[in-house]
Amino acid sequence: MPNTGISRRTVLAAAGATAAVAATGIATAPAATAAAAPTLPNGTSKDKVLVVGMDGLRYDRIDAAKAPHLKSLMTNGTYGRSLLYANPMAATSSGPGWSTISTGVWPDKHGVKDNTFAGKNYGRYPGFLARLHQVRPELSLFAAVDWPELDTHGTVTPGADAKLVYNNDYVVNDLVITDITEDILRNQNPDVLFVYFGETDEIGHNNGAASPRYLDAIDVQDGYLGRLLTAIKARPAYATERWTVVVTTDHGHTDGGGHGGSSIEERRTFVLAQGPGIVAGARPIDTRLVDVAATVFHQLGITPDPSWGLDGKPIQQRSTDPFDSLYGSLTGRVDETGIPAGVLGFTRTPPSGWSVVNNAMGTGGVTEWRGWSFATDEFWSRSQRDQSRELNVRARGVFAVADSDEWADKTFSGPYDSTLVTPAYGVSGASSVTLDFTTFYRQEGAQTAQVLASFNGGTPTPVKSYTADAVSQPQSLTVAVPAGASSVSFRFRYTGANNWYWTIDGVKVTAS
Numbered sequence: 001m002p003n004t005g006i007s008r009r010t011v012l013a014a015a016g017a018t019a020a021v022a023a024t025g026i027a028t029a030p031a032a033t034a035a036a037a038p039t040l041p042n043g044t045s046k047d048k049v050l051v052v053g054m055d056g057l058r059y060d061r062i063d064a065a066k067a068p069h070l071k072s073l074m075t076n077g078t079y080g081r082s083l084l085y086a087n088p089m090a091a092t093s094s095g096p097g098w099s100t101i102s103t104g105v106w107p108d109k110h111g112v113k114d115n116t117f118a119g120k121n122y123g124r125y126p127g128f129l130a131r132l133h134q135v136r137p138e139l140s141l142f143a144a145v146d147w148p149e150l151d152t153h154g155t156v157t158p159g160a161d162a163k164l165v166y167n168n169d170y171v172v173n174d175l176v177i178t179d180i181t182e183d184i185l186r187n188q189n190p191d192v193l194f195v196y197f198g199e200t201d202e203i204g205h206n207n208g209a210a211s212p213r214y215l216d217a218i219d220v221q222d223g224y225l226g227r228l229l230t231a232i233k234a235r236p237a238y239a240t241e242r243w244t245v246v247v248t249t250d251h252g253h254t255d256g257g258g259h260g261g262s263s264i265e266e267r268r269t270f271v272l273a274q275g276p277g278i279v280a281g282a283r284p285i286d287t288r289l290v291d292v293a294a295t296v297f298h299q300l301g302i303t304p305d306p307s308w309g310l311d312g313k314p315i316q317q318r319s320t321d322p323f324d325s326l327y328g329s330l331t332g333r334v335d336e337t338g339i340p341a342g343v344l345g346f347t348r349t350p351p352s353g354w355s356v357v358n359n360a361m362g363t364g365g366v367t368e369w370r371g372w373s374f375a376t377d378e379f380w381s382r383s384q385r386d387q388s389r390e391l392n393v394r395a396r397g398v399f400a401v402a403d404s405d406e407w408a409d410k411t412f413s414g415p416y417d418s419t420l421v422t423p424a425y426g427v428s429g430a431s432s433v434t435l436d437f438t439t440f441y442r443q444e445g446a447q448t449a450q451v452l453a454s455f456n457g458g459t460p461t462p463v464k465s466y467t468a469d470a471v472s473q474p475q476s477l478t479v480a481v482p483a484g485a486s487s488v489s490f491r492f493r494y495t496g497a498n499n500w501y502w503t504i505d506g507v508k509v510t511a512s
């Protein structure tokens with residue numbers, strides 16, 4: 001196809017892709033006749049990134065598939081598994097999922113809650129290709145999708161110098177996308193590519209994630225991934241290039257097939273990345289889906305501007321969170337009944353230097369939640385579905401939780417009254433001290449939540465009270481340091497009865 005010289009921005013549409021009209025008016029070729037690759041501008045970067053999106057790929061089924069290329073990436077790269085939000089933040093559907101991957105922010109920012117894309121806010125939070133086109137217009141950017149909504153709604157393709165957009169006949173078009181992308185990798189010089197495959201989702205819907213057909217679909221896409229990896233290694237300049245490959249998915253699937261809801265299987269997602277500076281064999285607990293875009297920027301040497309408002313961090317950067325150090329000591333359920341016995345996800349023993357004051361706490365209740373506990377998303381959100389615990393998206397790994405609602409699910413007496421106390425931090429000579437953390441607070445009735453500061457071990461004074469819902473928000477509280485003070489500790493005190501909950505994570509204290 002003679003695209004050369006027509007336009008820097010070229011669209012191909014293939015067999016049956018009547019919805020994806022070529023924006024440049026180029027005639028479309030049926031897939032069977034092997035559409036030619038569009039011509040990209042010559043790349044300018046030795047740092048290069050291929051992002052492969054596999055729709056509805058439930059990570060625990062990769063283990064059961066052959067998937068040699070995915071497994072090789074896991075061996076040689078970093079593989080972070082996590083859970084998605086659920087409604088009312090957003091459905092576990094492709095619109096919110098790919099928007100989260102592309103923009104690097106959660107649905108409460110990018111605005112896409114379902115596949116209507118109503119409320120999308122890509123102007124404020126553009127996809128990473130659009131952002132790259134803005135800040136590094138000299139990069140050669142390519143996108144290929146056969147779920148055309150990712151083009152028509154502007155989720156992925158804006159900013160691409162050339163794009164392939166096909167209809168969702170995945171059996172045909174995933175292969176066409178592979179053929180053309182392989183050709184581009186072998187014969188041109190792209191810098192950043194986003195390639196989407198949809199068959200795993202389709203087979204998931206038709207046959208269920210528990211079916212052998214689903215494993216076959218994973219293997220088919222693994223084969224496509226393998227062809228792209230081989231094409232990269234065959235590049236004449238490969239030895240002088242620094243390639244990063246990222247594989248990710250937008251949501252999971254139920255065993256019987258389907259997604260959109262809040263079951264753990266539907267919420268499963270992952271980020272898998274191999275490339276310079278990315279540790280081989282790492283299995284971080286603090287990776288989340290918003291990290292794809294941040295990883296792309298990092299691998300290109302781009303520091304995101306704070307004004308971009310990204311929620312993600314590069315996959316190789318660990319949280320410095322004190323709670324994550326508890327991961328190895330987490331245990332299984334005691335009184336909870338909805339959490340499978342094998343899920344090791346809670347402890348009531350705080351990290352070194354921290355303490356929990358329960359001397360005003362009632363007795364009885366559900367053991368796991370008797371006072372401040374430390375838990376994972378998988379453990380805590382499984383205690384009871386559809387009470388918004390799935391919305392704790394800005395927590396990573398292990399976080400602190402005070403949950404009077406779950407505590408009250410077993411016979412108890414007295415109030416829920418528990419205080420989490422930080423270590424003492426030095427503030428000598430400082431005029432102010434800032435406490436940063438992420439929080440998720442759900443208010444009901446006479447429930448109270450207070451942050452207090454105590455200087456030199458003196459009487460704690462309140463610095464913040466929560467009286468309304470704060471759904472997964474970053475917090476930054478700055479307090480004046482009294483003259484002569486040398487240390488500060490902070491307290492998080494929650495009181496209530498059979499009410500809701502409060503979570504704390506990512507605590508950081510900075511004196512200045």
Ligand SMILES: [Zn+2]
Pocket residue numbers: 056094201202205259
């Ligand atoms: Zn689907």
